[in-house]
Amino acid sequence: MAVNLNPPDPKSLREIRGVKLGYAEAGIRKAGRRDLMLMSLAPGSRVAGVFTRNSFAAAPVRVCREALAAADSMRALIVNAGNANCGTGEQGLAASRRTCEAVAAALGCKASEVLPFSTGVILEHLPVDRIEAALPRCVSSLGDANWADAAAAIMTTDTVPKAFSRTVEIAGRVVGVTGMAKGVGMLQPNMATMLAFIATDAAVSGDMLRRMVQDTADVSFNRVTVDGDTSTNDSFVLVATGGAGTPDIVSRAAPEYARLYAAVREVATLLAQAIARDGEGATKFITVDVAGAASVADAVAVARSVANSPLVKTAFFASDPNLGRLIMAVGNAGILELDTSMIDIHIGGVKVIDRGGRAATYREEDGAREMKQAEITVLISLGQGEGSATVWTCDYSYDYVKINAEYRT
């Protein structure tokens, strides 16, 4: 059960001029479910992406990196669920390339203009023939208004499709930013991976788009954690079609950059939060805010240490205001010269730690009341400087173990 997360209302998802979406049942791993998604892009669309740092980067990740190193103008993204095409060696690379060639033939573009994405079981070969067989149905279903269906077609063990839109005014015109994501752990069992695709019909230069995708990832997808693991296939791609007819954004100092970035970041943040809300076995959505750190890096380290601690996460599941675990996790972040006597911690509206010790005003029943909420914010003030960061996560429940222990059976 996802925490306060509903399927997107298709009407809430703004069409992006220059983007068409198609989907099909390819039977890649299981029959009778949509598992292939095609996003076709108008000529001149620019694309930038960030990818997993896992050494076992999957074949499609390697093909994407190669393609984006050579060019930033792309014509299509092809996404399959059910098979990650990871740990598959040269044969896996050939399979991803063949997928791109099939899409290129169907759309009348070059294979180097098609980016492939895969999510699903690791160490099994990709059934490219099934993708080729389903591709014509995918192409014939291409349409402007298919964002919600497309978001459902890339799911694996997600329980809810994830898609959001925002609009922003650029050069006197309204442009749209619409994105979708899948993933319920930063790494899911076998049906792995976070994939996120955000498109805008603003026009952005390749350099600025690469900057924006990295900046966005740093404060959204890189700030969500379910189990601390990182998939072999994690990918986040930002597309700018220019379909709105606005001039190219070519400088980070331009006010248009700031406005577009704010909208992209908002969509990415909603998608990242949706991943934590739909975390495996999640019963609670947790926001960890760290302020007063010596640097943003320190703030992220403390927030991650708390958000990833199994002991903190099981305490949230149990609605147990276990303050000892919280300070243990803060102390484990590896921050040098942290003066613990400067640290304050709030859970929701309740001050629980005051200058490194239990707050004199703290009553256990107040902490227990805050811990019973479905959405909980922990605010940690380090008293060292001005660095701050937010990380989103979920609790660890019996179902986390159950889902992961019984996944393949």
Add this chain to the structure above:
Amino acid sequence: MAVNLNPPDPKSLREIRGVKLGYAEAGIRKAGRRDLMLMSLAPGSRVAGVFTRNSFAAAPVRVCREALAAADSMRALIVNAGNANCGTGEQGLAASRRTCEAVAAALGCKASEVLPFSTGVILEHLPVDRIEAALPRCVSSLGDANWADAAAAIMTTDTVPKAFSRTVEIAGRVVGVTGMAKGVGMLQPNMATMLAFIATDAAVSGDMLRRMVQDTADVSFNRVTVDGDTSTNDSFVLVATGGAGTPDIVSRAAPEYARLYAAVREVATLLAQAIARDGEGATKFITVDVAGAASVADAVAVARSVANSPLVKTAFFASDPNLGRLIMAVGNAGILELDTSMIDIHIGGVKVIDRGGRAATYREEDGAREMKQAEITVLISLGQGEGSATVWTCDYSYDYVKINAEYRT
């Protein structure tokens, strides 16, 4: 249920000349259980220790660090269970110092010659009056042969006392090495902390003892992980009484150093393994061996990434040979320029990954058979160099969540 771990046979624990052990029920947190342990040391005994790196280091850890920075000759260790004396500020420091003064008065030594250790709930003040009240009973019970009882007196949620002995010949005489430990996570819920005390009646210079305690920790207690967290109170202390009448070991190049170190390391390794065997909710004992790394640090990083991955640990619990999770965890270790096509992995006697892909000879039923064992060794060969390391851990079961979610209720 601990995995293949029985309480020590008191007869198997060699007495250490110069060490006497006493214990008592002090009622520190719960009535009717032994929770106070005193180890008195003959004059001239030398002590060295390593302590937690957690920023919220508890009051007794700070007192130990101060005392050992000033001198290496100590007369007693005093250990209480039930209260960690952590997050307790200046009042906590005063409480630890008062404990040392009470022991010093009882034994006729200086307070600066007494090291305090605490394990238990965090953020609550230490009831020193109860320790003082129980101390006379502790002193009157002091004896040479009390290692097994003493090991039981320092337990918190441990299910089995942990103590081991070895002997070694130094300068023609048999000397003993006997140690005890408590801890069932590197960090336990509120009843936190790994504590380990190893004593020998060999004579070792202060410099060599400090070297030996660090070297030992690096390959034993620092190589065991239950949940990846580190307690605020973790402490490992090595005592050399000189009671065997052997000459001081003053050089790391001396063959006596190597022989004593081997025995100390063996006792420490057995204690570290016992902690994983008694891990919270553990149903399996896992050994992760990494070979062929570019450095020992790389090998440790890969072994830790595998041993700490919740996805790998739940797969062990489920006896699921989930190879995708294994390669994901290897790939997540952050090793630069790791050529995944050089990686082989064995589970027990079965080769599962060959040159980065599924081994051609691998059959799922062979993997499943190995995963059903109570003791499982995973061997990961990176093919990069000659660095190797071993990390011990346990699986993640429903009971891990249950124990940690329900701990305080």
